[in-house]
Amino acid sequence: MKLSEGVEWGLHCTALLAMLPPGSALNGAALAAYHGVSESYLLKHLKALAKAGILESLPGPKGGYRLARRPGEVTLLDVVEAIEGKEPAFRCTEIRQRGPAAVEPEVYRHPCPINAAMLKAEREWKRALREQTVADLASSLIAVANDRSVRKATIWLEDKVRT
Amino acid sequence: MKLSEGVEWGLHCTALLAMLPPGSALNGAALAAYHGVSESYLLKHLKALAKAGILESLPGPKGGYRLARRPGEVTLLDVVEAIEGKEPAFRCTEIRQRGPAAVEPEVYRHPCPINAAMLKAEREWKRALREQTVADLASSLIAVANDRSVRKATIWLEDKVRT
DNA sequence: GGAGTGATACTCGGATATCTGGTGTCCGAGTTTTCGCGG
DNA sequence: CCGCGAAAACTCGGACACCAGATATCCGAGTATCACTCC
Numbered sequence: 001m002k003l004s005e006g007v008e009w010g011l012h013c014t015a016l017l018a019m020l021p022p023g024s025a026l027n028g029a030a031l032a033a034y035h036g037v038s039e040s041y042l043l044k045h046l047k048a049l050a051k052a053g054i055l056e057s058l059p060g061p062k063g064g065y066r067l068a069r070r071p072g073e074v075t076l077l078d079v080v081e082a083i084e085g086k087e088p089a090f091r092c093t094e095i096r097q098r099g100p101a102a103v104e105p106e107v108y109r110h111p112c113p114i115n116a117a118m119l120k121a122e123r124e125w126k127r128a129l130r131e132q133t134v135a136d137l138a139s140s141l142i143a144v145a146n147d148r149s150v151r152k153a154t155i156w157l158e159d160k161v162r163t
Numbered sequence: 164m165k166l167s168e169g170v171e172w173g174l175h176c177t178a179l180l181a182m183l184p185p186g187s188a189l190n191g192a193a194l195a196a197y198h199g200v201s202e203s204y205l206l207k208h209l210k211a212l213a214k215a216g217i218l219e220s221l222p223g224p225k226g227g228y229r230l231a232r233r234p235g236e237v238t239l240l241d242v243v244e245a246i247e248g249k250e251p252a253f254r255c256t257e258i259r260q261r262g263p264a265a266v267e268p269e270v271y272r273h274p275c276p277i278n279a280a281m282l283k284a285e286r287e288w289k290r291a292l293r294e295q296t297v298a299d300l301a302s303s304l305i306a307v308a309n310d311r312s313v314r315k316a317t318i319w320l321e322d323k324v325r326t
Numbered sequence: 327g328g329a330g331t332g333a334t335a336c337t338c339g340g341a342t343a344t345c346t347g348g349t350g351t352c353c354g355a356g357t358t359t360t361c362g363c364g365g
Numbered sequence: 366c367c368g369c370g371a372a373a374a375c376t377c378g379g380a381c382a383c384c385a386g387a388t389a390t391c392c393g394a395g396t397a398t399c400a401c402t403c404c
Binding site: 002004005006038040041044058059060061062063 | 348349350351352356357358359360
């Protein structure tokens with residue numbers, strides 16, 4: 001099992017936007033350069049975040065991406081599901097209905113217990129993700145950040161941020 | 164994010180072995196035929212389960228696989244990690260240390276908060292998996308199983324099971 | 327009849343092809359800006 | 366000086382190659398079995 005690298009990128013981008021003054025936007029080029037990643041590929045994920053209603057895209061010159069909701073209203077689960085999709089990680093293929101012990105499909109009224117057990121764990125994972133918001137990430141990032149790093153970021157972002 | 168199909172197969176195989184009398188073994192061909200899956204590919208996963216100490220492999224004629232521990236001592240997490248590996252799903256690539264705001268690596272003493280948040284959720288997932296054992300799966304499977312299916316399975320397994 | 331022994335047949339184990347989904351990239355549609363012109 | 370308008374430039378959006386990891390498979394090493402032979 002492996003989460004897409006885009007999840008990490010998306011979380012960092014939303015967290016960065018959350019640290020800026022409300023309503024601030026950055027374009028894809030700035031977000032990519034700030035994190036040192038490929039711009040064209042990052043755009044793919046930003047698009048997904050916009051489609052999910054997490055980011056808002058502003059077209060035209062001086063355009064870019066900004067948070068569509070307040071940072072406290074965006075959970076980590078929102079971001080993860082926007083990029084990874086909402087399908088469960090464990091996908092039951094109902095192999096209990098195959099092989100020599102199988103009977104008619106309509107007999108399997110109860111859900112597969114193995115599927116239920118795996119989904120139960122997945123619900124716990126989602127719950128933990130839902131309890132954390134992008135605002136939490138932003139404040140944590142600031143709390144542990146080095147002063148010089150913050151200053152460098154502030155200066156660099158100065159002429160990139162758009163209101 | 165997607166879990167390997169082998170996880171489902173491994174769980175069904177361990178659960179089936181747990182339902183048999185203690186010490187019973189089945190060879191790869193029987194396990195594959197019972198679940199209606201490819202034998203050569205299932206062997207790959209059974210091998211992984213054996214290497215992890217969950218199954219025990221008995222070579223030679225009348226050989227096969229059997230549980231290495233009692234069903235109550237094997238958690239779902241054991242099975243999942245044996246097949247998927249123990250690496251976390253979220254892998255922080257430390258992109259905060261890249262880009263124009265980066266400073267010397269030794270300054271980043273604190274772990275990345277985003278990584279910490281994701282790993283926190285992952286711990287909840289693992290905890291839920293650790294709280295369920297293969298014995299639970301076996302009893303649940305029996306509880307919801309149709310009588311005719313159980314009878315068919317019993318008859319079919321009769322001359323395949325090995326002590 | 328029993329024990330030893332050799333061949334045998336069956337088992338798992340690791341190394342090897344193939345294929346889907348994530349990774350990475352590109353060019354086109356749309357919109358805001360902005361510059362120039364006329365009033 | 367101000368308003369209008371058209372061109373332009375920059376933005377995001379969807380469609381197109383590429384590659385790693387999961388999927389699927391095969392043949393060889395090893396061992397318990399079993400039949401046969403000899404005592």
